[in-house]
Amino acid sequence: NAGVTQTPKFQVLKTGQSMTLQCAQDMNHNSMYWYRQDPGMGLRLIYYSASEGTTDKGEVPNGYNVSRLNKREFSLRLESAAPSQTSVYFCASTKSGTARAEAFFGQGTRLTVV
Amino acid sequence: QQQVKQSPQSLIVQKGGISIINCAYENTAFDYFPWYQQFPGKGPALLIAIRPDVSEKKEGRFTISFNKSAKQFSLHIMDSQPGDSATYFCAASIGNAGNMLTFGGGTRLMVKP
Numbered sequence A: 001n002a003g004v005t006q007t008p009k010f011q012v013l014k015t016g017q018s019m020t021l022q023c024a025q026d027m028n029h030n031s032m033y034w035y036r037q038d039p040g041m042g043l044r045l046i047y048y049s050a051s052e053g054t055t056d057k058g059e060v061p062n063g064y065n066v067s068r069l070n071k072r073e074f075s076l077r078l079e080s081a082a083p084s085q086t087s088v089y090f091c092a093s094t095k096s097g098t099a100r101a102e103a104f105f106g107q108g109t110r111l112t113v114v
Numbered sequence B: 001q002q003q004v005k006q007s008p009q010s011l012i013v014q015k016g017g018i019s020i021i022n023c024a025y026e027n028t029a030f031d032y033f034p035w036y037q038q039f040p041g042k043g044p045a046l047l048i049a050i051r052p053d054v055s056e057k058k059e060g061r062f063t064i065s066f067n068k069s070a071k072q073f074s075l076h077i078m079d080s081q082p083g084d085s086a087t088y089f090c091a092a093s094i095g096n097a098g099n100m101l102t103f104g105g106g107t108r109l110m111v112k113p
Helices: none
Strands: A004-007 A009-011 A017-023 A031-038 A042-050 A064-068 A074-078 A088-096 A109-113 B003-007 B010-014 B019-025 B034-036 B046-050 B056-059 B062-069 B074-076 B086-092 B106-113
Touching: A004 A088, A004 B046, A009 A017, A017 A088, A017 A109, A031 A064, A031 A074, A031 B056, A042 A064, A042 A074, A042 A109, A042 B086, B003 B074, B010 B074, B019 B086, B019 B106, B046 B056, B046 B062, B046 B086, B074 B086
Parallel strands: A009 A109, B010 B106
Antiparallel strands: A004 A017, A017 A074, A031 A042, A031 A088, A064 A074, A088 A109, B003 B019, B019 B074, B034 B046, B034 B086, B056 B062, B062 B074, B086 B106
């Protein structure tokens, strides 16, 4: 009964390095999201995928790219990491076609860029 | 500019007391207002949610009060317990807009035994 699984849980990057955060859900949800959490800012939407094959920008997309690999998996890529991207990243999913659907979150990836 | 403003940032309550967290929003298109609870090291989880056609929703010790004219809503935790110690986020979304959530800044609640 995994729900939403994120890897890795922790990562330290040097400025300019690249990396991909992985997310997979086993609830047959069609919609998936990437948020970042910063102190006092709550969670802010980076990108989302309403359904397989589609992706759209959220509130803070600059410096990130996403790939909806299949229905289960939604990855977030940092091409050239910057210290401002130090944050905790959460992946979430919701049931497709249902307005006001409950969002299920992964346990997060704590990323530090030095 | 934060579309959902949450206060206080932190809150300390004695066991058995009432915890109150307030949120205010600006976008009148919001029509769904959930609260999420987050324990350390975990992702947020849905606690309770309300639509603007009702003024109050209660689930156990948790109550949402909603004031549409003031564009404010609040979470009340009655008989607060140490196990309620967590960070609470209010959020808002537009029902037909992909379930994207706009979150408040969060409130760290500590319930002292």
